[in-house]
Amino acid sequence: MTEARAAILGRLRERLGRPAAPPERLRAMRAEVDGRLADPPVHPLPARGRVAGEATVALFLRMAAEAKAETARIASAAELPEQVAPLVRENRGNEGLLATADPLLDGLPWEEAGIALRHGRADEGTRASIAVAAAGIAETGSLLLVATPESPMSVHLLADLHVVLLPVSRLFGTMEEALAALRREVPGLPSAAMFVTGPSRTADIEQQMQLGAHGPKQLRIYVSEGE
């Protein structure tokens, strides 16, 4: 295997004319690469994503709806149990709601609303799940969901109904801004950072779009004013 490693690098260097390059030229190239990685050039962001304040929320709601997500605005997370209960009951039986462990969800009156809240990873029986987004992106109506010990990725992928809470304070114009904010919190990046734009879908049969190919069939986003 080490042979293959050296061989590929050798072929690349050969093709790129490195063997003939003087050492100071090679040093300059490596410095160029390291410089660009350390201080990346910033590309202009599309005008659509350069929004602020209420316009950001409006754009997010519009784009998320276009991607076939259901959206609603609530004053605070405290409204969630009452809002979510009928969805969980009507559509998915009463097998409980799988949730990521998050301070925004944990203290809410779920039992009073008739919902049994569970934590952990999802399995074959998971029908409904709820999570809190790390960020929202107005340009495309996307949610950023991040793997942590409290937030297993399977929670976002196996349920039929996926409910996501997005506090307005976590809404950004573009993916670039959301990633920058994430990296300020988690140096490097988490093991998985997933941008989700609408429910799972496929057009593999006669180019007709069907929701719920392997992931959620229904994505419901609550944008809350307060944290």
Place this chain on the structure above:
Amino acid sequence: MEITSNAFRERSARALKDADLQDALKNLKRGFQEKRTHAVARLPEFSDLQDRAVAIKDHTLGLLDFYLERFESKVEANGVRVHRCGTNEEARETILSICKDVGARTVVKAKSMITEEIAINDFLNANGVEPVETDLGEYIIQLRKEPPSHIIAPAIHLKRGQIADTFRQRHADFSPDRSLDAPRELVDEARQIMRRRFLSADVGISGANLLVAETGSVVLLSNEGNIDLARTLPRVHIVIASIEKIVPTLLDASVILRLLSRSATGQEAATYTSFVSGPRRPGEVDGPEAFHVLLLDNGRSALLKSEFEDMLRCIRCGACLNHCPVYGVTGGHAYGAVYTGPMGAVLTPLLEGRERAVPLPNASTFCGRCEEVCPMRIPLVSLLRRLREGQARAGSPPLLARLSLGLWAFCARRPALYHGLARLGVAFARRGRRRGFLRVWPRAGGWGGRFPAPEGTTFQAAFRGQRKRRP
């Protein structure tokens, strides 16, 4: 898959007579072309982003040896095992040995063209490991034992009735009386089957849309969510990517992502865009415990600094297939290769050998729509022409073709002679005209034997006439 591109002529002739295929291919226009046009029109910066993306890729390719080293050290620091593979055989052996090491019996696969390129499925099957395709289109063609006919819509050549027949034959556990008329019913059945597959598989395999040197991340796009399930649920994950997928930074990746989904399906963003940076971390309860990245060369390095280097910018969006008049009537299987359409007509001879894909550079009208829609501004027509020139130098076109082209070139360099002959030809053709079509025309079989007769005079004469009317 076995490359059978040299049978393009026979396969495309068969494709033209296949009514189901012709019906299915009509969906290209509605499904892809119109959506792409709409999505591009909604992003006024699209063309600027294209310029940026081309500059990013060209910069990276020029320093690929250094970026490769930086990507590898980052991804290893994230706890990932890196394997460099020069050839398809090495890649297959590496994947098999990872599977054997963990005693894997089944592998769930995300749709990935590079796994088609290395033909991993047959190899795993032959060695006692069952590969299961999880992308719906890819799963359908796996059941039918067919290769994909499109790089992002592998089952685009099929109609729903054909898919329903396949499901009835292969899904023995389901009631034979069930209805499978609606696409919804087909999707639900596949979803149900795939659930168990995801949850019981030992290993997940995916390709990569981009590799980010700055963070050692793998970028994965899907609409179905199958890639993220294949990555999250099994205890081992293997990513296989070719070396030219590297981009320097997350900001660079964002530029290319804005082009990719719009060009591919006309979406503002893929439903799932994941930046994956290694195995599960302490305390996490899902995600793979072991994470491998295979970096495959298989002929890419030989294209650097060659007259075909532009092809290394390709991001596999499929726009050139969706807009190609040849692909639009032959479908993908006629190409007899992993990569089809215009990008496949360039890439197949380069990766598999010129002699194994002689007809492909000629399977183009040179209309240039592929170039027009290519987000990475790859000059596909020029690249195809260079391949044809190479064939001409090697003397591979048949004698008759070379003689006729020589004769045409002789006349074209002598305007007076050319115009005289053109006028004569038109006058002659008009005499033979019956109800607007010529009955007899040499070698017009490909036109269904009905070659339209010239309506008026020669193009040159008509052009002169029009200039006189509207100076």
